[in-house]
Amino acid sequence: MPPQLTLHILSTSHPCMAAEAALRHKGLEYERVAFTPGSHVEEMAKLYGEGNTTVPGMLVDDEPVHGSTAIFARLEELKPEPSLYPGSDAAAVREAEEWGDRELQDLGRRLAWGALHFRPEAMGTFAGNEPLDPAGVDFAMRFLRGTWKYHKITAERLASDLAGLPEKVAHIESLAAGGLIGGDQPTAADLQIGATIRVLLTVGDLDRLLGSTAGEAIARRWFPDYAGRIPAGAFPAGWLPAAAAA
Ligand SMILES: N[C@@H](CCC(=O)N[C@@H](CS)C(=O)NCC(=O)O)C(=O)O
16 A cells, blocks of 8 residues: 655745655645644644754655655655656765755745735735735735745745845856756756746746746646736845846
């Protein structure tokens, strides 16, 4: 009997999207449990242990596997083909995936929540709805203050994240040029990096930096559907880097 797999997620989370794409790519059956933001903390701690409160988490029967990179690795053990760490590139793919987790993933949270502060009406679009009405904007503004605090977002932090983005985009280009990502089959690095870029594609201010890049192509290929649009002009213009890194 194959083990029973249960994936615990929050619905707009990009590492959760990445883990789910890996399950689908491997053709594994799984149960998907979407928690409500807020109460997920207690639920996750119960299942994955004190301190392991972020999503995704996956139960393999009763065995807890916490975090997207651990989930990729465990899925690879459970079903080696199609591989997420193919052949002689395995170590380099693992390194690229870890870079995506360590260096890029947080930007999907900070830049999206960060931009929404300036365009709170756009929060409605992330649920697939129209921009919020004035009462909705009042709610969103209170909610967004909470997300800034939780993710330790400050204007200085955002400006520095934006200034560093061209270098990260250039790193993704070099991974694609080296054939580690962007192939016909997704690697763990495609899924980890692509999921974050997919969230960043909702931020209109980043269109100029991300448009026609390898990151954009990978994100749209493996994550075609992701609701949300924050119109350009959210961030103060001076915070946006002038051009992509060479
Ligand atoms: N690097 C971890 C981080 C996961 C993470 O921070 N997930 C976010 C959602 S994108 C989360 O759980 N946020 C809610 C929380 O921190 O309580 C991974 O890839 O699994």
